[in-house]
Amino acid sequence: MKPELFTKDTTAIVYGYHTNAIQRMLDFDYACGRKVPSVAAIVDPGREGVHKAFFGKGEILLPMYRTLARAAENHPKADVCVNFASFRSAFASSMEALEHKNIRTVAVIAEGIPERRARILAATAKKLDKMVIGPATVGGIKAGCFKIANTAGTYENIVESKLHRPGSVGFVSKSGGLSNECYNIIARNTDGLYEGIAIGGDAYPGSTLLEHILRYEAIPEVKLIVALGEIGGTEELRIVDALKSGAVKKPLVIWVTGTCSKMFPAGVQFGHAGAKAGSDLETAEAKNRALKAAGAIVPDSFDDYGVMIKKTYEKLVKKGAIKPAAEVAAPALPMDFAQAMKEGKIRKATTFINTISNEKKEELEYCNMPISKVLDSGMGLGGVIGLLWFKRDLPAYGRSFLETALMLVADHGPAVSGAHNAIVAARAGKDIISALASGLLTIGPRFGGAIDDAAQNFKRARDSGLTPAQFVRDMKEKGLNIPGIGHRVKSISNPDMRVTQLKAFCRKHFRKTELLDYALEVEKITSSKKGNLILNVDGCIGICFVDMLNSCGSFAKEEIDNIVAMGCLNALFVVGRSIGIFGHIFDQKRLKQPLYRTPYDEIAYMTDL
C-alpha cells in the first residue's frame, strides 16, 4: 500500500447519516481551500435522495443512497469510507467497503465491535492491501487535505491547531480524544501536524501504531514522528524492534500512558478496551523503558511530552532538516445562524406572536397556568376555554355557563344541515375529519349563526340606547327578523324548558343580567304580537354570554366588544356541535351504512322547461 492515504482531492463515502460530522468535514475543506467537497455521498439504509449542507459560504447537495454498493458505483473516485454504523452492523458494512474495488481506506467509528470481528477486519485489510482505521476511533486528519468525521473538533480548534495547512509532524495514537489534545501540543511546539491518526482504543485495531509510523517514515514531508502508546498489548514492543532494525530512522517522540497501573489493584480496566496489562511486558513502564533503550525520545511523564517534542523539533530546524512551514491564514467560517443567536451576536425579528400557551416550559402551560394546576383546580372544560379563548381564569359560574352552552348546542338531530352533510360524507366512506369538516362547513348565516347574531344585535341595540320597542321597530323597518326570537312550536304559554333553566341559572349566579333583562322586554313586545315569538335557546345563550362577561368584572368594555365581534359565540357553537356531529358520524360507521344517494323523487327534474 502506498504510504499516503489522503490528498487534497480525496473524497469519501460517509456510511450513516451523521450530519454534524459531515458538516465538520466540509468546514475543514473550506479551511483548507479545497475545491471539491471531501464528502462524495452518504449511505443510509433508511433513506435516499439528497442532503443539503454548507460548503463554505454556499450550500451543496450531497447524494444519499441506501446501499454502499450504489454509492461506490456512482462515485468511483471516492476511495475512503467513513463508517458510522453501530457496533452491531459495523463489521458487515466495513467488510463490504473493504471488498469494494474502489475503496482503499475504511475508518470504523463504532465502539464495541467484537474482537474476533475486528481481527477479521484487520486481516482482510492486510490481505487486500488496504487500510482500516479503527474501530472505536474518531478517525484521523491530514492537515490541509482531508479530515475523517469529527476529528479535531470545531473549526476554531482546527485553525488554532494549524490543521488547515501541513506541517512536518506525523502523529499516531490509540486514543481519539487525546489525538486532538496532541494536535494542540504539536501546534504549540512545532510548525504543525502533517498527518494524525487515532487507531482506536480496542485490543485489535485494524491498523497499528507501527503501521502508521512506518508510513510516516516513508513520507518525505514528515520529518518528526510523534506517538502516544498505552498500557496493554505488545504493539509498542514491535516499534522497539523497528527502531532496533533501523526500519524507523526518523526521530520518534513517544510516551506510553498508564504508568499509574502499578499503583492500582490488579484488574482495573481503563477506559479503553485494550488498556489492561496482561503481563509485565505490557506495562507502560516496561514499554517506555524499552522504547527509550531502542533510541526513541521518551519523556519522564506526560507533563514533559510537549517539551520533548519542542526540543526535538528545534534540533531538526537547527540542523536544517526542517524548513518551518509558512503560516497560512485560514478563511473565517461564516457563523451558523443558531450559534450566532446562542452567543447573542445577532438578533432576529419573529414572524408570529403567541400569548395563550407555552409548551416550552418545564410543564405545558395554558395562559401561564401549569397543566397540573389546570387539572388539580377542577376548572373543567369551561375553565380551559376561559384560559385559552379569553385569557381569564373564569369564575365557577362562568365555566359552568360555558359548559352548559356546549351541552345545549351539542346536537339537534340528524336532519339539520350540519349533521346531514356529515352523515352523507361518512356514508361516502370518508374519514372522520373530512366528514366532520363537511358538516361544520354548513355553519354560517343560515345555520348555527343565530347565537352569534342574537348577541351582536341585542348588544348593539342596547349599547346604542335603543329602547326594546325602538329596537323591535328598527328591525321591522329594516325588514329583518330579530335573531334569537321565535320558535317553531314553543310559545309563551308552552315555554322551552332549556331556556327556562338557563335563565334561572343566570339570574341566580350572575351579578348582572342586563342584556337578558333587555331581551325579555323585547320578548314581551314580540310575543304579544305572536305567541311563538319568544326568546329561543340560541338567543338566550348569546345574550347570557354577554351578561356573563359583564358579570365577571375582569373584562373591559372594549374587550367584551371584541370577544363578541371576533365570533367567539360561533366558536362555542362549533365546538359544541362537533360533539354531536361526531356522534352522527360514528353512528353511521357503526351501522355500516352504505353510500347515500338522493332518491329521484326528492329532485324535481325541470331541465326541459
Next chain:
Amino acid sequence: MAQRGIREYEGKKILFDGLAKYLPSFEGRSKKLALVRPDTDPKKLLKDNPWLAKEKLVVKPDQLFGKRGKHGLLCLNADWKTAWAWITERMNKTVTVGHTTGELQDFLIEPFTPHRDDEEGYVAIRAARDGDTIYLSDKGGIYVEENWGAVKETEVPILASIDDVKLNMPDLGPRTAQVAEFVKALYKVYAEGGFTYLEINPFTFSGDNIVPLDLVARVDDTAAFECARIWGGLEFPASFGSKHTPEEDFIRSLDEKTGASLKLTMLNPKGRIWNMVAGGGASVIYADTVCDLGYSRELANYGEYSGDPSAEDTYQYARTVLDLMTRENTVKGKVLIIGGGIANFTDVAKTFKGIIKALTEYRTKLVENKVKIYVRRGGPNYKEGLDNMRKLGATLGVPIEVYGPETHMTSVVSMALGGKKK
C-alpha cells in the same frame, strides 16, 4: 467493554453444549454441573440435580482463581453429604490465594472422574492479532509448566478455517486422533462463543471419553449481542477479592444504558485526590500524573466520561463522585480535578451543565470538606463551559481554578497538588 473472566461453571456449560454439536460424547454433560452460592438451598439443588446424590463428586471454589489444589481448596471423590459439609465449612470464609484475600462464595460441583496423574493433558487457546494459538501437551496438570518445552503450538490464522489447519500434535498414542478431533471442536466452540482465552488443564480420559477437568476461560464481552443464545444469562463476576461498590455498580448501569461511556473504579475512598476526567485516554494520563508526582496513595478514584454524554448523565456521574468524596472530612482538605483534553465532538458546555448542577447541590459538603477544584478542558462550546465554571466559582464557596487549551492538559494536576511530593 473488554475481555472478561467467567466462572468455570458457566464456561463449562457453554463449552459442553457447544462440544455436543460436534462430539456425541458431550451430549447431556452440561447438565451435570452445579453452582453453589451463599443463598443456595441444598434441597432444591438436589431436586434439580438428582445426579448429585448418585455419583462421586468433586467440589472447588469457582471464583476466577487457580491453583486450588495447592491451597487445599479441592474436595475430591466425595459423596453428596461430604461435599455439602465441605462447602458449608468454607462458605463465606476469608482465604488468601497468592497475594489476594477474599471471601469464598461460589463453588462448583461436578462428577468425579478417577484417573492417573500421567493421564492428564493440557490444551489452551489464546487470541492474538493475526490468529489464535492452540497449545497442546500430553503432560498436563501441575506438570505443564516444568514441561513447557513439550507443549506443541499450532497457529490458526484468523481468516483460516480450523478444518484446513494441520494441528501440531503431541504423541498421545492411540488417543492422538481422538484428541485432535476434540481440539478442533473445541476451537469451533471457542470461535463461536466469543472466547478470547480458554485453558483446560488438565483434561483426562474416562473410558472412551475425553473429560475436561479444570477450565479457565475469558470471553470478549462486546460479543454479547452475537452470542446471547450461546451464553444464556452469562454473568461477569468481579475478580476474586475485589468487590464492586454500589456506586461502581450504579455507574456501570448508567454506562450500559447510554451510548456514551461512563466509568468509575474506587481506589481509596479515604484518598484526598479525586478525578472527574473526560476521555478514556486522558483519564489514564491524569491518573499517571498524580502517581508521577508521588501522590498515588492519595488518589481516590479512577474514572472517565466520554462519547458526548447528556447533561443528565454527567449530573448523575458527578453527584456519585461528589457524594463519595464528601463522606469523610480531612483536615488537609481535598482536591477535585475536572480535567480533560480538547474534545472532538463532546459538547463541553452541555457536559459541564450536569457537573455544575451536581456541584451546586453539594455546595455545603464541598465547603465542609475544604475542596479545591481545578478545571481544564477544551472542545466544542468550551468557552461557554469554562465561563459557567468560573461563574460558579464566584458563588460556590470553594475555589475553582479554570483553564483551557492554552494550558498543558495535565498542568492542573501539578497546580492542584503543589508540585512533586518532596
